[in-house]
Structure formats: structure tokens, C-alpha cells
Amino acid sequence: MATSAESRTRAYRWRMPVAWWLKSTHYTLYMVRELTAVFGALWAILFLAQVPLMKADYAGWLSQMRSPGWVLFSFVSLLFVLYHVWTWFNLMGSVLYIRLGKSPIPGTAINALMFAVWAVASIVIALVVATPILVG
Amino acid sequence: MYKINTIEPLWWGLFGAGGFIAAFLLPVHMLVNGMLIPLGAAPQEAYSPQRLAALVSHPVVKLYLLALVSLPLFHWAHRFRYLLFDLGIHGGRTAIAFLCYGAAIVGTVVAAWTLVRV
Amino acid sequence: MAERTIGLSVTRFRPGEDRQPVSQTFTIPYHDDWVVLDALQYIKDRHDGSLSFRWSCHMGVCGSCGMMVNGVPKLTCAAFLRDYFPNEVRVEPLANFPVIRDLVVDIDDFMHKLAEVKPYIIRDDLETAPVGFGHEFRQAPEEVDDYRQFSMCINCMLCYSACPVYGMEPRFLGPAAIALAHRYNMDSRDQGRNERMPVIGSSEGIWECTYIGECSVVCPKNVDPASAIQRTKLATTNDWFRSILMPWGKR
Ligand code: SF4
Ligand code: FES
Numbered sequence: 001m002a003t004s005a006e007s008r009t010r011a012y013r014w015r016m017p018v019a020w021w022l023k024s025t026h027y028t029l030y031m032v033r034e035l036t037a038v039f040g041a042l043w044a045i046l047f048l049a050q051v052p053l054m055k056a057d058y059a060g061w062l063s064q065m066r067s068p069g070w071v072l073f074s075f076v077s078l079l080f081v082l083y084h085v086w087t088w089f090n091l092m093g094s095v096l097y098i099r100l101g102k103s104p105i106p107g108t109a110i111n112a113l114m115f116a117v118w119a120v121a122s123i124v125i126a127l128v129v130a131t132p133i134l135v136g
Numbered sequence: 137m138y139k140i141n142t143i144e145p146l147w148w149g150l151f152g153a154g155g156f157i158a159a160f161l162l163p164v165h166m167l168v169n170g171m172l173i174p175l176g177a178a179p180q181e182a183y184s185p186q187r188l189a190a191l192v193s194h195p196v197v198k199l200y201l202l203a204l205v206s207l208p209l210f211h212w213a214h215r216f217r218y219l220l221f222d223l224g225i226h227g228g229r230t231a232i233a234f235l236c237y238g239a240a241i242v243g244t245v246v247a248a249w250t251l252v253r254v
Numbered sequence: 255m256a257e258r259t260i261g262l263s264v265t266r267f268r269p270g271e272d273r274q275p276v277s278q279t280f281t282i283p284y285h286d287d288w289v290v291l292d293a294l295q296y297i298k299d300r301h302d303g304s305l306s307f308r309w310s311c312h313m314g315v316c317g318s319c320g321m322m323v324n325g326v327p328k329l330t331c332a333a334f335l336r337d338y339f340p341n342e343v344r345v346e347p348l349a350n351f352p353v354i355r356d357l358v359v360d361i362d363d364f365m366h367k368l369a370e371v372k373p374y375i376i377r378d379d380l381e382t383a384p385v386g387f388g389h390e391f392r393q394a395p396e397e398v399d400d401y402r403q404f405s406m407c408i409n410c411m412l413c414y415s416a417c418p419v420y421g422m423e424p425r426f427l428g429p430a431a432i433a434l435a436h437r438y439n440m441d442s443r444d445q446g447r448n449e450r451m452p453v454i455g456s457s458e459g460i461w462e463c464t465y466i467g468e469c470s471v472v473c474p475k476n477v478d479p480a481s482a483i484q485r486t487k488l489a490t491t492n493d494w495f496r497s498i499l500m501p502w503g504k505r
Pocket of ligand 2: 330
């Protein structure tokens with residue numbers, strides 16, 4: 001049904017409220033999800049800034065990384081980034097469509113696989129960084 | 137083949153790669169480098185001056201660290217660009233995109249330079 | 255036993271007379287097997303014959319009765335009063351669209367976008383192919399699975415109304431149009447992908463989407479347009495990088 005030019009000019013134009021993302025929990029959680037990227041990037045930059053010190057100024061690095069600010073910021077960032085992990089991997093099943101022969105891999109299986117790989121990778125990295133077990 | 141009027145696939149590709157790096161690698165580093173080691177919960181030999189120096193001098197570790205920093209920057213740039221739009225800043229979208237991705241590119245260059253000199 | 259009643263607050267807008275929509279409340283008998291559309295029809299029959307709204311099938315297939323019910327886009331023929339009773343039900347026109355009268359919105363924008371993505375099978379040999387038994391374009395069941403979900407769309411536009419991006423940027427091609435383009439792109443009988451990609455892969459297409467995902471939540475047919483959009487982004491990105499890295503390749 002085509003709308004006449006006349007009825008279109010007399011139509012009421014709806015306007016999106018600026019605070020639309022406060023209108024439903026789903027929208028608000030979406031905004032939180034987008035915000036997680038800020039913590040990820042900021043933490044990564046601050047971490048990189050410590051790297052030269054590890055070699056050139058060991059004592060300086062020790063005091064810097066032991067500061068309560070760094071630990072607290074890491075903790076807060078971790079919470080946000082864990083939310084990123086949760087949302088990111090849970091969306092993978094809808095993004096990746098892989099048909100093996102006749103049947104597509106179910107989305108839930110893809111999601112589960114992501115979390116499994118993530119867990120294993122995290123343990124390996126933790127063993128490398130926090131212990132001399134894997135890399136002496 | 138077809139042509140599209142934009143290079144968004146480049147930014148989206150970097151965003152996606154950054155999303156994976158942020159999800160797979162950042163949490164464990166936040167836990168270990170941001171909390172366990174600072175709080176003394178990791179064995180001291182793990183971060184002895186010798187071991188640390190050897191680690192951060194290794195080219196593979198440098199590449200790893202570059203990816204760890206650079207790709208989450210592009211991930212941030214992409215999301216932040218749209219976040220500003222979502223918050224009601226609807227004008228100057230090209231300029232905002234330029235600034236966001238530009239910041240990620242500058243961050244990547246600085247990170248690479250820092251790591252080369254370590 | 256006294257008859258039970260339910261309140262319906264309904265958006266009214268008379269073009270040319272009202273500057274903006276107002277809401278009018280009607281109190282009507284409550285029946286637990288009534289849907290919101292039944293209530294609107296009762297109002298039109300008994301209270302105010304000028305109340306305007308669209309509907310056709312009353313069974314969730316035509317996609318014309320979409321409205322905001324308590325702020326959520328719904329097919330009113332599938333939204334039962336009993337899910338809201340005894341509270342008042344708020345019925346408004348679909349969000350994000352211009353309101354023509356009362357609960358009727360202007361759908362022209364969507365109609366144009368739909369046509370732009372060419373939601374039909376495109377083949378060079380459609381005219382010349384022999385017709386008749388044994389000459390169909392055959393498809394295996396698993397090839398149907400590749401797109402089946404995305405073919406369920408009834409063009410009800412609930413997804414547009416749930417999409418904040420479309421609300422802020424009306425040029426955005428939007429969920430259902432992209433989902434339908436994806437449906438034909440994934441059809442093994444179709445050869446029109448290269449015609450659709452410049453439209454859906456443009457800056458007003460898939461790239462506006464930030465995967466808020468509400469379109470897939472409100473879709474009455476489980477089409478999951480959000481997933482269609484992300485899959486298209488992934489495919490476009492693959493194509494793009496391939497064309498940059500291997501410009502000589504034919505895809
Ligand atoms: S995708 Fe779903 S919500 Fe959107 S128009 Fe189609 S059926 Fe309606
Ligand atoms: S009247 Fe046809 S879908 Fe509701």
C-alpha cells in the first residue's frame with residue numbers, strides 16, 4: 001500500500017529519545033557490553049607501559065605493579081572483560097554457520113567450544129606467566 | 137565479484153580480531169599480571185629479573201604483546217565510535233571514525249616502537 | 255457475577271488536527287481468550303468506529319497487525335490480554351515509523367528497502383530454462399536448511415521497531431531486508447548475490463548494525479535477523495580481504 005504524499009507530510013514524526021538505552025535492561029546491557037572495550041584497551045595500554053620497566057628498571061616495575069591502583073583497576077577491568085567474554089562467545093553460534101556434510105554445527109556447540117578453548121588457553125597462559133613450569 | 141562503497145570490512149575485521157584477543161587473552165593477564173603477581177600469589181621465580189628480561193626480549197613474546205595491545209585498540213575504536221553515536225552524537229560520524237581508528241593506529245605504532253626498543 | 259473488565263489505553267492521532275498523538279483509555283469486557291486485536295475490534299465496534307488500525311489474517315501470518323503493546327513490538331493478533339490482565343494495556347503504533355493515523359504507520363520506507371535487496375531468485379537462465387517435470391531447480395534438504403529460518407519472515411516490521419539503530423538512522427537498511435537478502439544469497443538455486451551485496455554491504459547496510467540483537471528477540475517467526483546480519487558482515491569481510499590480498503582471484 002503506497003502512502004500518498006499528502007498523508008506523509010501530515011504524518012507524525014516519531015523521535016528517538018536520547019536516553020533510549022535506559023528504556024530496557026536489554027538495551028542497557030548492550031551499552032555495558034560496548035563499554036567493556038574501553039577497559040580492555042586501557043588495561044592493555046597500561047600493561048604495555050610496564051613492559052620496558054621489567055627489563056630496565058626492575059625495582060620501579062615492582063613498585064608500580066604492586067600499587068593498589070593497578071590491582072584495583074585490573075580487578076574492575078577483569079569484571080568488564082569477563083562480561084565481554086560471556087557476550088562475545090555466546091554470540092559466536094549465531095555468527096558462524098558451518099555445515100559439516102549434511103547438518104550445520106549447532107550454535108550452542110560452537111559457543112561451548114569457544115568457552116572450552118578459552119579455558120584451556122587461559123590455563124596455559126597462566127602457567128607460562130605465573131609459574132616457571134612450562135617456560136623456565 | 138562485486139564492489140561496495142566503503143572500507144568498513146577492514147575496520148570490522150580488525151574489530152573482530154580484537155574482540156577475540158580481548159576475550160581469549162586479556163582476562164587471564166588481568167588476573168595474573170594485574171592481581172596474582174602484584175599480590176604475591178605467584179612464585180617469585182616466575183617474575184625474577186632474569187626470567188622477565190629473557191621473556192620480554194624474546195621476539196615471539198614481543199609479537200604476542202603487540203597483538204595483545206594493538207588488536208584490542210581496534211576493537212575499542214570500533215565500539216567507541218558507535219557508542220558515541222548511540223549516546224546521541226549523530227553528527228561528524230566520519231571525523232569520529234577517523235579519530236577513533238587513528239588513535240588505534242597511533243597506539244599500535246607506539247606499542248611496536250616500545251617493544252622494539254625493549 | 256459482575257463482568258470483569260480491562261482498560262486499554264490506545265494512541266489516537268488525527269492527521270491535520272492533532273499536533274501529536276494522545277492516548278485514550280477504553281474500558282472493555284475482559285475475556286481470557288481475547289488478544290489485543292480482539293479488544294481493538296471491540297472498541298471499533300462498540301465505542302468509536304473511527305479508531306484506525308491494520309490487520310488481516312488474525313492468525314500471525316500476514317504481518318500487518320504489529321503495534322507496541324506495553325512498549326514492546328508485538329503482533330496484536332498473538333498478544334493475549336491474559337498476559338497483561340488485570341493491568342491496563344497500552345497500545346501504541348509501531349515505534350520508529352511515522353504515524354499516519356491512530357495505530358497506522360507509514361511503511362513505505364520498508365517497502366522500498368525490501369525491493370532494493372531483490373528478495374527473489376535471480377538466475378540468468380530463468381527465462382530460457384526448460385519448464386516442467388524434471389527441469390526444476392533442484393535442492394537437497396540440507397541446502398534448504400541453509401536459509402529456511404530466514405525465509406520465515408512475514409514482513410511485520412517488528413524488528414525495525416525494536417531496532418534503536420533504525421530509530422536513530424532511518425537510512426539503515428534494517429533487519430528484515432538484510433535477513434531476506436541473506437535468505438536468497440544462501441539459496442543454492444540463486445545467482446544474484448553479486449547484485450545484492452553492493453546494497454547490503456554498503457555503508458547504510460550491514461555496517462550500521464552494532465548487534466544490539468533486539469530484532470531477533472521480538473521477531474514472531476524466529477527469523478533471527480541479527481544473526482543474518484553478522485553472517486553477512488563476516489562473508490563481506492572475507493570477500494573484501496580476499497579481493498585485496500588476491501586481486502586476480504575470481505572469488
Ligand atoms: S524478521 Fe521477524 S520481526 Fe522482522 S519483519 Fe520478518 S518476521 Fe517480522
Ligand atoms: S492480523 Fe495477520 S499477523 Fe496479525
